Amino acid sequence: MSLRDRRRAQTEREVGEVALALFEAHGIDATTVDEIARQAGISPRTFFRYFPTKERAALVPHRDLEDRVAAMVDALSPDRPVLPQLEEIWVEVLTAFDDGRSEAGEQVLRVRRLMRTEPSLRLAAASLDEERTLVLVAHLRDLLGDLDDLRARVLVETAAAAVRVALDAWAEAVETGGEVDLVATYARCRDLQHDPQRAART
Amino acid sequence: MSLRDRRRAQTEREVGEVALALFEAHGIDATTVDEIARQAGISPRTFFRYFPTKERAALVPHRDLEDRVAAMVDALSPDRPVLPQLEEIWVEVLTAFDDGRSEAGEQVLRVRRLMRTEPSLRLAAASLDEERTLVLVAHLRDLLGDLDDLRARVLVETAAAAVRVALDAWAEAVETGGEVDLVATYARCRDLQHDPQRAART
């Protein structure tokens, strides 16, 4: 990673933090790109060289999370069932981001809480998710042999759905008082997918 | 349904059709709201009284599809397992929209094909989906007793994921030549979710 790349990543983080703070303080609609850029010490024009939309600036932590997943899919084995392996990856990543115990986890939590009141941010996150999903699907297809594209898509989308619900529930629980274990919530979502009857009784 | 409502629905349909045709012809980015409004015989200001965004105009057929689902969830029974009932609803709705055999199905197909090359349209569809998902979840929560909110969300999202993948695969298959049975594709997606190992072998 070159010096230039590291500098870029650094400003990305700084601008993202400024944007997130402003969004939290005044709401997304009331925050202009000009204001973000001013507080971050860059020009509005440069802002759009770092982020394609205003909302994406707040999603830096979220992107980090998905980067970590992307880094782990290389280790997938074609010999064992894929879905459990995918789920295992998510468990590991979510464990690393759990609660506010880690810096990264704290940030993701801020983003997810903000999402609860900001539809445009949810949209932006969905858009980011979709990009990552495509990459993951392509990777899985290579791994499984190109034959079953449909299978790859279903697996990735299904796993992603469980994660999404778990993250939502997590943010909501934190908001409404109770501390909740993100990993446990995810495990529960996964069980509900695979055997709704049994999981519902627990 | 009053006369005013019917008129409104009618213009909605007309404007939507104009928008869809223009999007297909020149791409979404190259199509301005002014142009859509001009061809539809309304003012741009009025356009935004019918649709909150440019893209939403193309999603009228898609909304119809989801309306039909919403109409059927009232008949859900709390006594039988919920997921199979949900899946049954989707099968019925998708059957009604299959191929280009019905007018409505033809329109949905056009939209889904357009989506393949237009990220902004995919986004808009995701946004619409989310609204409907929320309503469905709320309904399910009432039905199941408020207790398990998480369960309702997981079920709805999981079922929706299968539908999304099936619609995508359908549009892609039509695009690349082969006629494909939408309902069969959906059934396959559903099986892949519930038992990936066995379904993959078929």
Place this chain on the structure above:
DNA sequence: GTCGTGTTGGCACTCACTGCCAGGATGGCT
């Protein structure tokens, strides 16, 4: 030093989308 490459900031522009207001159509009423 200098040269090529990549980065920045300003400018001007397009266009989606919104609040406001004034006129016009509509449907219900007597």
Place this chain on the structure above:
DNA sequence: AGCCATCCTGGCAGTGAGTGCCAACACGAC
């Protein structure tokens, strides 16, 4: 029929996101 309340429409002016272009600038390699 005539009248009134209500909704619908179109125009106007404004905001602000996002983009192409160009000129100035920083940099690493030689």
